[in-house]
């Protein structure tokens with residue numbers, strides 16, 4: 001299974017340790033195409049502009065989205081890129097799981113929470129200590145569909 005993980009980069013890297021935890025678990029289900037999103041070396045400047053132009057990043061990521069079977073997004077830290085990826089993935093009819101931590105004190109965008117259709121696009125509130133359980137439940141259900 002190919003998994004596309006979305007997390008904030010230029011939107012801010014405050015949650016990178018949560019991304020690491022999620023990606024570690026995701027790797028037990030398949031190939032994570034976007035492991036770099038969870039790298040503690042990656043700053044809010046994004047990937048090195050000298051090796052990867054914005055167009056390169058965009059086109060590569062859209063191709064990876066196309067290739068993916070499942071999209072998992074940590075959406076607590078607002079990110080334009082993650083919002084864009086989710087919109088594109090929705091149009092591509094991908095299976096999508098969005099993960100939000102209410103303990104952040106933020107309120108998730110209506111354009112994400114309101115997109116939950118109980119089927120292809122799911123939004124789950126979680127606390128960090130339960131994130132593996134939420135992922136287990138999601139991937140168990142994938143086997144049934």
Ligand SMILES: O=c1[nH]c(=O)n([C@H]2C[C@H](O)[C@@H](COP(=O)(O)O)O2)cc1CO
Pocket residue numbers: 005006007008009010011012034037045046047057061079080081082085
């Ligand atoms: O350097 C990058 N590499 C990259 O893969 N992305 C993709 C993957 C992330 O899920 C998403 C983050 O978007 P943003 O940078 O707007 O927070 O965009 C985004 C950037 C920088 O915008």
